[in-house]
Each structure stands twice: as C-alpha cells, then as structure tokens.
Amino acid sequence: MTVAFTESDLRAAVSAAIRAPSLHNSQPWRFRLRDGGIEVLIDPSRALPVADPSGWGTRLACGAAVFNLRLALAVAGSPADTRLRPYPGQPEVVARLTPARPRPATPGEQSLYAAIARRHSNRAPFWPTPVPADVRWRLIEAARAEGAWLELVIGPTAVGALGEIAHSANRVLERNPDYRAEVARWTRDSNACDGVPVDVGGPAPEPQDLLPARPFAVHTRAPGRDFEPEPLVAVLGTPGDTATDQITAGQALQRVLLTATAAGLAVSMLSQPIDVPAAREQLRLALGRFGTPQMVMRIGYGEPGWPTPRRDAPDVIDSESEEP
Template sequence: MPKDAFPKRGTHAEQFKFLVNYALLAPSIHNSQPWRFRVTGEALELFADRKRSLRVVDPDGRALAISCGAALFNLRTAMYYFGCVGEARPFPDPRQPDLLARVTLDPSKLHPGGWTELFNAIPVRCTNRGPFEPREAPPALEAALRDAARLEGAWLALFKSARVKKAVALLIAEGDRIQFSNPRFRRELAQWLHSARDKDGVPGYAKGVNELLDFTAPAIAYLVRTFDVGNGVAARDSDLATGSPLLACLGTARDDPLAWLNAGEALQRVLLVATAHGFDASFLNQPIEVPALRPKLGGLSAHKYYPQVLLRIGRGVPAKHTPRRPIEDILIY
C-alpha cells in the first residue's frame, strides 16, 4: 500500500481501512491470519477469528491472541506514523470475549514521536525459516531487543552461549518428536501447508521448496499427515537453533488472554526492531506448545514467569513473504 495514498483529509473510517493494510502484514501461527476488523463509527475493532483457530497445537487460543496482538501493534505503529493519535483499549466489552481491542482516534492527545523506523520495517519484515550466518549479533541490537519487549510490558531472555543454545535445542527437538507422534497434530499442520497460490497457510517456498515444485504441495501435506517425521524435523530444527547467533524467549508476568495480546504487541515490536537492524527471525515455539516443556524453557530463561514465544534471530538469505488475505476478507461490514 503506497504511503502517499493515506487519506489525510478522509473520515476516520477511511483512515482506519487504510491502516488495516499494515495490520494484516503481522506474522501468525501457520500464517493462519486469525483476525477480523470492523469499523464502527469513530472506532476500529479487532476481533479474534475463531474459525481460524488451531485446536490441537493451540487449544487455549494463546497463539491466536499473540498473532492478533502483533497485528494490533502494526496498526498502532501505522497510526502514529501517519499522525493519527488515539488509544487502543484491550478487551473493552466483557460480553464479547472475541473483541480483543477497540482503537479510537483523539486529536487532542499528544502525538508520540519515534515511529518512523518501526513503520518502515513493517513491509520489510519476513519470517525467515532458513539457516542463519554464524556471526554474532552486536550488543546494541541485544539491548534494543530487550528494550522493545520491555516497552510493551514483556521480558526477553537472550541465549547466546553454545551450552544454553544446545539445551534449548534439545527442548525444541523433544517438542518436535512429541508433536509429530500425534496424528491429530499432523493432520492440523497438513491443513495449513498450502500452495503459493493460496492467500494463507505456509507455502512450500517458505520451507525451502523450489517454487517450480509448488505443484507438489498436496503431496507434501499428505506425507506430513500420514507419516511421523518427528525425528527428521527435530534434527533440522535443532541445527537451526544451535546455528543461530541468538535465541530469544519472550514472556509475560501473567498467562491470560490480556497477557497473550500484550505478548503479541511486544513480539511485533521486537521483530520490527530486529528488521530495522538488518536481522531476520523465525519461530521455534515447540517447547511452549508442549505444556510439559514450557516450565523447562522458563527455567533456562532465568524468569519464573511465563514464556510465550521462542525466536531465533540472525542474518540469512533473503526470504520471500508469505501470502496474505485481501483486506476485503478480513473487514466486517
């Protein structure tokens, strides 16, 4: 969406519809894009789209709320960049638990500065599932990532030593084997392995499959659905983890829907800061998705509270963006 197309003199509704184009660029579990937006008078409402929930890997809706929180942060960032001042109220109506936030504009409020760098990173940020270069991340980046999480009310633990990364990699591998041993998990994952022509899900090119072989997507989904490939996936993910300059665990002091939404906002700020510094990231959330492993990851992070997201951060071969649903599909009229 060209920046100069922003309707400066338009109505709030027209401005909100424009800003949603940036919200939908947020990452989401399996690229499920589990959000809907509704413009109501002078407000924009963010809803969880439960039809896109992942009932096996995310039975409580934690990852869904985190995904929506990331979209909300993109929206806030775009608002401030274009000079729209207002506030986002989380869970404004207890009678509507799927109404995650209501955003309103208030020109009387003081406009916060310093959002240009984050805004410019929104269309650049891309989940990079490939291997990263081994060179270390600079200390300035580490400090900036921790600050990004803190500004959104979360904590971020960074793992750099080979010993700790190996311990985290063992948890990731164990999580892979546990998950892939479950036929229901494999069926759910296979449902989101899509062709590049689709507007959601994970296309083959995001997993390293040549785009000329996109026609094999149904066969790949069949193999994942039918066979327990947990050992192979565990070996690959372990190598990705230990070969990354940084592993990062983001967490919160609470573990409820509001905390999950906040974690998503913190996650997206962290990802945009990494992007602005020229670094990529991808997710290795298996130790969080498997309940028995989550406390062990928390122990490695030296935080007694709740891990929400596990990232790997580094520099790799540029990745291609995964597809997005058109804005018409996510707006509620």
C-alpha cells in the same frame, strides 16, 4: 482533535495490520469500525484446535496485528488509545482503538512502520555473523516497552539445553496424527492467500539440526547448508499468562520483530516449546525468569527470504455494527 476514525483510516491501518505473523499463517483476525473506534476481533473460523487448543496463538497473532494498527495510525498523524479486551462479555473482541490527541509520528515509529512490509519469518540457515551488543540491547528494550521481557539465550551449553526442550516438544507434537494433518492442511502452494507455501517453508528438517522446524517444506538443503551451530536465541515472556497477557505478548513480539527487521536482522519463530505445556514449564524453569514464556525466536543475519501470502484487507473487514 480527531473524534472518530473513518472508513478510510480503517482500510489504511488494516493494510498494515494484516502483515502481522500468526501460527501456520492462519491470519485469525477481523477488523471493524464501531462508534468511531477500530476494533480487532478473533476469527473463530481460523482456529487451530490441535496446535492451539487454548487460543494462545490466536491471541498472540491478534496482539501483533494491534501493534501494526497502532503504528499505521500514528504514522498517519492520528495515534490511538488502546484498550485490550474492552467488553467483558465479548472475549472475541481483542482490542478497541480510539483517537488520541493528534501529533507527528516519532522517528522510531516511522522506522518500525517502514519495516512492516519487509518483515517475514526467515526459515533458512543464517550466516555466522554475530548480532552486535547494541542491537541486542535494542531488542530487549523493544520487548520492555510493551510490558514484556526478552531473555537472550547465549552460548552453546544454554542454546543446546533449549534445543533439547524444543526437540522434545516437537516429538510430542509429531507423534499426534491430528497435529500432522493440521500442519498439512495449512501447507499451501504458491497461489494461496494464507498458510505457509512450500517455497518459503525453509529446508526440510534433518536430524543434525540444533533447533526443530515445522515440516512445511519438502526441499532438501544443499550440501554444507546446515543451520548455524551457535544461533542467537531469544525467549519472549510476560509477567502472567492471562488472555490479556497473551495479547500484550503479541504486541511486544511484533515490536521486537520490527526492531530486528529495521536493524537488518532475520528472525524465525519456534512455538513448539510453547505449544506443549510441560515443555513451556521446563523452559520457564531453565530460564529462571519470573513470568511465562510466550515465544522462542532464532535471530541472525541471512539471505533475504520471501514473505508468506496475506488475504486482502477488504476480506477481513466487517461492516460497522451497533454498540453492545
């Protein structure tokens, strides 16, 4: 039985972990090997004080990175036991992964791992092709497997109501000049290693759009290239809203995203209804679900897009430190 992860295990797993999504592609994570375990830490230098003052988005992103770590280790034959927030006095440590009993990776793990490199947010319009019922069920099960829930919002009335909540939240955010400045700081050119390049930011928002979009892009869309009139919208949630719940939500989010990618689906995320507390509560009441919404997603079939850039794995790995 493996008793300790090695530097080689760390480097290989981090190469997968850094493909996780994050708000504004801020990549707010660091990784280290300590006493034979791999730890995921929050990088405070990459916080978004305006869009994410509570740290919710940072914890969600780090949770998604934890899920990628788990997959990479499992596919290498060295699955991990995972403890979230293992040190009460060190809230910056999101998770600690230690070696579990070696076993071959399952077909499901192999499929999800293969999807990591292909997964990215697709901010362009989708085709009108409906998502089959069996695929919708797999997305719901993916969230449930990680201790979260996924509510599919179906039908023009329900989606329209969610769109109103999202647009209202987006207007609140856009009225804040500090928010607009923060988005501008994370809008990049094609040579950057973080942020959202204008080339992959999707078409610029227009008044007729059913759902709001971040103003990363400057390109206007071609005539007739409006977004789909009846998108499949999903809301991911957790029973509670503690820091641990938010990390759990990040793992569930990544499992849902990879499940969608493996099924040939495209996904874009809308955090505006979560960023604004009043909108989040309005969304919770509209859903009638017990718990807390953690992310809104638009799901469908579309043209292949381009992934946002990532920093190299060595740039996010810390040297081993002593036991606290």
